[in-house]
Amino acid sequence: MSSEQSVDPETPSEDSPKPRHAGFTYALGRSLIAPLARLVYRPHIEGREHVPTTGPVIFASNHLSFIDSIAIPVAAPRPVHFLAKSSYFEGTGLKGWASKTFFEAIGAIPVRRGAGQAALDALDLQRQLLDEGLAVALYPEGTRSTDGRLYKGRTGVAFLALQTGAPVVPVGLIGTDKVMPVGAKMPTLSERITVRFGEPLDLSPHGPATSGRARRLATDEIMAAIHALSGQELAGTYNEAPAQNTIEKIKQALPHERR
Numbered sequence: 001m002s003s004e005q006s007v008d009p010e011t012p013s014e015d016s017p018k019p020r021h022a023g024f025t026y027a028l029g030r031s032l033i034a035p036l037a038r039l040v041y042r043p044h045i046e047g048r049e050h051v052p053t054t055g056p057v058i059f060a061s062n063h064l065s066f067i068d069s070i071a072i073p074v075a076a077p078r079p080v081h082f083l084a085k086s087s088y089f090e091g092t093g094l095k096g097w098a099s100k101t102f103f104e105a106i107g108a109i110p111v112r113r114g115a116g117q118a119a120l121d122a123l124d125l126q127r128q129l130l131d132e133g134l135a136v137a138l139y140p141e142g143t144r145s146t147d148g149r150l151y152k153g154r155t156g157v158a159f160l161a162l163q164t165g166a167p168v169v170p171v172g173l174i175g176t177d178k179v180m181p182v183g184a185k186m187p188t189l190s191e192r193i194t195v196r197f198g199e200p201l202d203l204s205p206h207g208p209a210t211s212g213r214a215r216r217l218a219t220d221e222i223m224a225a226i227h228a229l230s231g232q233e234l235a236g237t238y239n240e241a242p243a244q245n246t247i248e249k250i251k252q253a254l255p256h257e258r259r
Contacts, residue, residue: 056129056130058130058157065181083126144182162218168200170222172194
């Protein structure tokens with residue numbers, strides 16, 4: 001998550017948003033899309049045996065392309081949920097129906113993105129899914145890398161893991177940016193991707209979720225595991241949009257925790 005506000009570690013209130021579970025559409029989509037995608041794109045999948053088959057789990061992955069959120073559910077040996085912009089589910093007409101159906105079929109849960117309350121609501125949705133014993137996929141970098149480098153991780157993933165006790169399975173994606181580069185409307189069939197699942201990480205030794213130091217150390221462990229799987233060049237900084245004014249430049253320069 002990219003919100004820089006503090007996160008209340010308490011259980012969400014009754015007013016917190018509830019995740020709209022992917023139901024029949026997802027079950028049908030997973031049974032059809034996953035085998036078809038594996039047949040067409042022939043991805044190299046490594047480490048599936050590392051993925052717990054039951055109980056809550058967080059897939060923490062590098063992020064290179066739009067299709068990352070398709071590659072992980074296709075390669076994983078169990079259903080995976082991830083958050084997607086609510087606008088994908090709110091279109092009208094045939095195009096809107098097709099978009100909504102597609103994203104439901106790949107396990108997406110609609111959420112309004114942003115900072116402040118929107119970021120807290122997203123954390124609550126992910127926490128509820130984990131509390132129900134489901135698997136979620138998240139990107140610690142916060143957004144796609146446009147230059148292929150691996151950026152520093154934000155602490156939201158570690159916060160969820162420390163708070164819920166869910167193990168984190170690091171994921172290294174290779175080649176998704178070649179299959180569907182930023183700006184491309186359709187993926188190419190001439191490239192193959194690799195999906196590597198690492199061994200689950202138990203982050204509890206770092207301390208409680210309420211500790212900023214624990215969240216930072218846990219995040220660094222996650223990113224080190226992702227780097228070992230993806231082999232990307234390290235950027236050594238956060239993946240942030242260029243500051244538009246002096247105030248934003250000052251805020252980015254000051255030490256603070258990126259969620």
